[in-house]
Amino acid sequence: MRVYVSAPGKVTLFGEHAVVYGQPAIVTSIDRRVHVFAEPRSDGAVTIEARDLRTPGVRVTYREGEVTVETDYGLVLPAISYLHKAVEVASSYLGSRHGVKLVVQSEMPVGAGLGTSAAVAVATVAAYAYSGGYELSKDEIARLGWEVEKKVQGIASPMDTSIVTYGGFMRIRYSGEEVERVSLRVGAELPILLAYVEREFRTGDMVRMVRERVTRYPQLYGRIIELVGEVVGAAERALLNHDLEELGLMMNLNHGLLDSLGVSTRRLNEVVYAARSSGALGAKLTGAGGGGCVIALSRPEKMGVVEAVMGFLSEFTMRTSLGSEGVRVEVGEKTGGAALTRTTCLRSSWCT
């Protein structure tokens, strides 16, 4: 069976880092997607064609027989290993293995903190299962996608794989294997802008650094973590009431707390402050920090100027609409081809 699956990227609106300590976070899907096309192969082989991992600035390191290929937007081989692991995890769950040709294409840069690895994991798990004639529920897809992330990264939260599976807006809280997901009904469009600045640190480094501080000074850092949880509560009310002023205020408060945890950088702060002074109601880093993305909630009439100012200080900006559909599966002979070439490129050099 030929199968075409797509899954959206994501941004964390509120609560990153604190979510690792059992606090709630609010995440949402974005309107850029990862596309995976799967076609069974009769020879039993698994082939992977990654069409858009040609990102700029490639560095290759040869160390003790190990080859690492890194680009400005992250590691290349791990990006491919999500596909490979997804096939492994799905086939062991299904108890059967079949050959497949997988083609992956992304509308987002890899490694920018937009959830591409989760989207690849989730979409590949689904594509592999359906191409073998199996069906999976969203719960199964989310669970298996999370397995894939844990296997590739060593440690992963279920946040990204949950939101890219279900889409929309979600309050999520987890402790160990227990995951609580609440879908939030957000009626109106939010005037959101995203900007990316080069990452100086990886997610794992930032999570480790925060853990060291929380462990060493629980009275201080532990209280910041709790406060982030309270900001998430207030932000959820503002989001549901579409109170943009209050939502912006909560973004600023959340950013201040993230900065005091030590995960912001000078460049991220510059983008955040410039966005605010050019017409954003609120701006914060999103994701692990140490570089990566900033989100800004613009006054609707100021989108152009906020975007220009953020663009001046960052590697790229994008407008995105939030809360898009989660994983989408299409099965059938006519599936796939057109959609795979219909992607929007952030940089023309990424697409041919």
Ligand code: PMV
């Ligand atoms: O940078 P990202 O998108 O991988 O986000 C990491 C989010 C953290 O809360 C910092 C870590 C986690 O596992 O939830």
